[in-house]
Structure formats: C-alpha cells, structure tokens
Amino acid sequence: MGPAYINNRASLADASELIERYGDQAFGKAAALAEQSRDAGNVRRFCHWRQIQRVIAALSSPEPIGIVH
Numbered sequence: 001m002g003p004a005y006i007n008n009r010a011s012l013a014d015a016s017e018l019i020e021r022y023g024d025q026a027f028g029k030a031a032a033l034a035e036q037s038r039d040a041g042n043v044r045r046f047c048h049w050r051q052i053q054r055v056i057a058a059l060s061s062p063e064p065i066g067i068v069h
Contacts, residue, residue, distance in 0.1 A: 005051070015055040033045075
C-alpha cells in the first residue's frame with residue numbers, strides 16, 4: 001500500500017475518532033459508514049469514508065509507510 005492521502009484535518013480527525021472509539025474494529029466501522037452512504041446515494045460521503053478506511057489502515061500499520069526521514 002502506498003502512502004495514504006489525507007485530504008484535510010477533518011479526515012484525520014474522523015479516522016482518529018473511529019480508532020479511539022472502535023479500536024481494531026475501526027476499519028470495519030468506516031466500511032459500514034461508506035456502505036450506508038453508497039446505499040443512500042451520497043457519493044461524496046461514500047468517498048470520504050473510503051478515504052478514512054485507507055487512513056485507518058495507514059495509522060494502524062506497524063510498519064512505516066512511505067519515505068522515513
């Protein structure tokens with residue numbers, strides 16, 4: 001997986017909140033929120049929660065992702 005693109009501070013805050021609230025289940029919760037948005041026809045929120053899934057995966061990874069300075 002390449003480095004996660006973090007669109008804005010709110011995206012990082014959403015990912016952090018899900019991790020804090022749901023722990024190891026945060027990725028699944030983000031997936032459920034994405035599915036709910038897709039089912040409601042809200043493409044913008046669907047894309048947001050899919051991005052949050054990628055950010056959660058990056059934040060939860062035990063290995064560094066991307067270039068380490």
